[in-house]
Amino acid sequence: MSPARALALFGAGLFIGAMLVFMGMSALAQRHSVPRGTMAMMQYHLSQLRQSTRSMACEDERARQHLTRLGALATDAGPIFAQIGFDEPVFLRHREEFLAEIATALASADCDAIATRVKPISESCDACHHAVR
Numbered sequence: 001m002s003p004a005r006a007l008a009l010f011g012a013g014l015f016i017g018a019m020l021v022f023m024g025m026s027a028l029a030q031r032h033s034v035p036r037g038t039m040a041m042m043q044y045h046l047s048q049l050r051q052s053t054r055s056m057a058c059e060d061e062r063a064r065q066h067l068t069r070l071g072a073l074a075t076d077a078g079p080i081f082a083q084i085g086f087d088e089p090v091f092l093r094h095r096e097e098f099l100a101e102i103a104t105a106l107a108s109a110d111c112d113a114i115a116t117r118v119k120p121i122s123e124s125c126d127a128c129h130h131a132v133r
């Protein structure tokens with residue numbers, strides 16, 4: 001084999017290798033896009049919940065809407081996170097605990113009572129993150 005040909009083959013090999021790495025990486029990123037999107041939405045609804053409970057006229061209806069969304073997202077998180085390997089008991093247990101926090105908050109009599117539940121909810125987010133990430 002001539003040196004030029006060997007070099008060309010080597011170049012082609014590098015190129016194909018780089019392509020494969022790139023494809024693998026974007027497949028991996030795509031696999032994580034729905035779980036990350038789910039968490040981004042949870043982040044959004046938590047901060048909106050915090051805002052609506054802190055506003056002068058604590059907005060009951062709105063606070064409940066954000067709580068409902070958080071509950072639905074956490075429910076979805078089960079199958080969504082299972083796809084990227086989060087299906088061990090510790091993840092599932094933290095998810096149950098989070099859902100229980102949401103249920104407690106939803107059972108609150110009024111917006112001021114919901115306001116006192118925001119901290120435990122956000123602590124429940126952190127508890128899962130510390131346990132599994």
Ligand code: HEC
Pocket residue numbers: 032035036039040042043044046070081086091092094095096098121122124125126128129132133
């Ligand atoms: C039952 C476990 C669990 C609960 C509860 C939970 N998370 Fe997560 N969260 C995770 C895991 C696992 C990841 C890592 C996902 C990944 O690497 O793709 C994550 C990642 C995140 C991220 C980073 C996303 C990114 O782009 O990398 C944010 C922000 C986040 N969570 C916010 C929240 C908020 C806000 C709450 C509560 C309202 C919450 N999470 C509750 C398990 C949980």
